[in-house]
Amino acid sequence: MDIRHRRKRKPQQSAFEDGQHERSPPCEPADARELDYHALFDASPNPYLVLDRALNIVGANKAYLASTKRALSDIVGRWAWDAFPTDPDTLRQAIASFERAIRTKQPDTLALLRFDIPRPEPEGGGFEVRYWSIVATPVLNAVGEVDTLLQHPIDVTELQRLREALHTPEDGLPVELGDAQSGIFLRAQSVHEANLLLKADSERLRDLFKHAPSPLVAFRGKDLVFDMANDAYFKFVGRRDIIGKTLLEAVPELAGQGYDDLLSEVFNTGKPFIGRGMRADLRLTSGAPLHDVYFDALFQPVVDDDGKVTGIVCQLNDVTEAYRAQAALRESQDRLREGMNAARMLVWDWDLATGRVKLSENAPEIIGSAAAFGQSAFDAVHPDDAHAVRDAPLHCTPANPRYRLEYRLVRPDNGRIVWLENRGHVMFDHADAPVFVKGVAIDITERKRSEKQIADAARHDSLTGLPNRALLHEYCTHILARALRSGTGGALLFIDLDRFKPINDMYGHDAGDKVLQDVAQRLLACTRKEDVVSRLGGDEFIVVLPSIVSPHDPATVAGHIVAAVSRPIPFGELQLNVSPSIGISLFPEHGTDLESLVRCADLAMYAAKKAGRSNFKIYSPGINERENDLLRLEMQLKRAFESDGFSLHYQPIIEIRSQRVIGAEALLRMRADDGSLLAPADFIPVAEKAGMINRLGDWVVREACRQHRAWVEAGLQPITISINVSPIQFRQPSFASAIVQAVEDSGMNPSFLQIEVTESTLMDNVPETVARLRQLQDIGIRISLDDFGTGYSSLSYLGSLPLDKLKIDRSFIHSMTSDRRSRSITEAIIALGRTLNLKVVGEGIESEESMNFLRDFGCDQAQGFLFSHPLPAPEFASWYRLH
Secondary structure, eight states: OOHHHHHTSOOOOOSSGGGOOOOOOTTSHHHHHHHHHHHHHHHOSSOOEEEETTOBEEEEOHHHHHHHTOOHHHHTTSBHHHHSOOOHHHHHHHHHHHHHHHHHSSOEEEEEEEEEEEOOGGGTOSEEEEEEEEEEEEEEOTTSOEEEEEEEEEEOHHHHHHHHHTOOOTTSOOOOOSOTTSSHHHHHHHHHHHHHHHHHHHHHHHHHHHHOSSOEEEEETTTTEEEEEOHHHHHHHTOSTTTTSBHHHHOGGGTTTTHHHHHHHHHHHOOOEEEEEEEEEEOSSTTOOOEEEEEEEEEEEEEOTTSOEEEEEEEEEEOHHHHHHHHHHHHHHHHHHHHHHHTTEEEEEEETTTOOEEEOTTHHHHHOOGGGGTTOGGGGBOHHHHHHHHHGGGGOBTTBOEEEEEEEEEOTTTOOEEEEEEEEEEEEOTTSOEEEEEEEEEEOHHHHHHHHHHHHHHHBOTTTOOBOHHHHHHHHHHHHHHHHHHTOOEEEEEEEEETHHHHHHHHOHHHHHHHHHHHHHHHHHTSOTTSEEEEEETTEEEEEESOOSSTTHHHHHHHHHHHHHTSOEEETTEEEOOEEEEEEEEETTSOSSHHHHHHHHHHHHHHHHHTTSSEEEEOOTTOOHHHHHHHHHHHHHHHHHHTTOEEEEEEEEEETTTOOEEEEEEEEEEEOTTSOEEOHHHHHHHHHHTTOHHHHHHHHHHHHHHHHHHHHHTTOOOOEEEEEOOHHHHTSTTHHHHHHHHHHHHTOOGGGEEEEEEHHHHTSSHHHHHHHHHHHHTTTOEEEEEEETSSOOOHHHHTTSOOSEEEEOHHHHHHHTTOHHHHHHHHHHHHHHHHTTOEEEEEOOOSHHHHHHHHHHTOOEEESTTTOOOEEHHHHHHHHHHO
């Protein structure tokens, strides 16, 4: 206990200061009784002292003042041990006794304490030594808490002096006192009575020693022989056969731990020793391993009348459990600190009244040195976000005290932007006004960087860096709206590369990628800064001219493009040659929305191809051949429904780590009039336009479920079957119920069915999307987000969608081995999937190099020609049995 700290405590207001007590109007009976109690207290012949919880004197009765020869005004308001000085050992005992009484709410007794009582000047001054036995009784308030302590001292000075006078010599006989010739009988009788008192007191002290809760032990002689010990000490050292043995004989494991040397030093110097948090390794049972114990200790030398040290009394306080609890707390705090550092999380407090923000000790690592913040931590908040940060607690209520906020902070040490996510809990005063906020801040800079990277990838073509279809749609919405307001005209050029497919097939994807990249750069060189150049996909590009002065301007630009793109493209030692076919539509003449303009330009582009390629055509209503082709394809679709002209081919999906087959994607095929198989890209747009997509989608679901059931009945191990869903099909109100019905009709286990939908499909109406997907997930059907990275999904919504899997778009996979940007995007998508606890599939795997990249990035599954082309159901079953 720190005595100096005790002395600094300010005294509480005394209830009996200057001999008075606080009174209410005397008409109340309760106050009259209170007055009687006070009179009884003051008139009691027993001395009483009243202390508050800080051990400051707040009152005393007359008997106490008389016994201590003090005035009330001299002691009220003073710390008890300032008013009545004593030696440090007595002080420690008294404070411990009083604190026990406060803690246990039970009276506590100290048998013998020495006090130096100041003697008044008329009586000669100086100090008079008095011995007291003190009983400390806690006084509880109305709620059961200790309010004050009532100290009742019993003066045992005469008894103590009698003990000192009647000490027993070595022969065991009582000392003869006084003259045998006068009053010998009375003197002997007094001695006998004193010896009886001393014996009774000794037995009581011996009993207190034995049952004391703290370990107590006494050594005698220089050899430190155990003289006596109490039960608590026997338990502490784990043995009882120690009396009469030296320290190291009784407790041999203490050899080398320094305690024999320490006790010898106390014996030789006669100076007591006080130790805190000491450690000893003991065997608590015979043959047991060493067990570390921790304790506080007081080693007090025992001195005879001649001042010679005859032994040592040791009092120990076992603090092992407290020490281990502290160690466990420190370990827990260390783990928490390490976890916070790993998660880049800091803890903060915010006093709304003063504006003071207190940060955890790991803050400098995340947001820079706190000393660099200036007047406030808010100095570092990005100016655009400061208002939102300051106002966030003001929007909370006692019923809804928590908030979450993402904002930027500018590190004062290096100027870098740090993104933080605050999660705060607001505390309110009695008037429900916010006064204080506690919270955590998580560094989400890397997440924001990944989100931005993925968002950019979702709006740009990964191979050429040009805006993709999604960003083109966004640009054109603004361009066309502005053109309609201003009355100006513009043009859209649809560009398709001639002879690109033979180059790609003959020289490989690297050559094809080089062609597309060079063409993109040449298109940019042929256009103005305000023009938009976009890649739709494959070998198709769009150029939008927002404003044209003359109807001939689009033709002029198209001529420049034909000339530029037709120049040879170097690839190693080869000179690759492609040429563009360009269709042109004008706005507002041919349409006022992007879809209409693209459709007209597409028709004009086909007319240019038919005119001899390396050419361009401006759309006119007479260009109908393409429309005729679409009409013929629509008729083939209708015949295919009537003649079982559709089939499903299955491409395996492989688990990368184990290389085992875990699923297959069902891919739709249609047999054309000439017997060839058409891929979905050839007829799905026509089916959507002709209103046949729902019927076609329903057929795909039912056929996939039927085939899965047939494979299981044939003995094949069940695997997941994935089917693609068109946006129009997904938006139907009956979509989810139709899927559920198809699964139930087939008898297929729904956990083996997976629905694949694109980003643009999911983002159309998020609440309805979530409802539909959850309806499917509720029966076990899984949901996969297809072609991830090419759409325009909001990443803030992605975490709220009920998804099971992400499929990386094949465009990233194809260019991953040669394009660092595509590799970075692929790695970011895989990391995002891992963060959202989603499986990630790479599709379009055609080389071991691509496979190795995905494996290194931690991708879960793969699909592509490297493993197998899509196969008809019988051939897939045979392939699956082999693999």
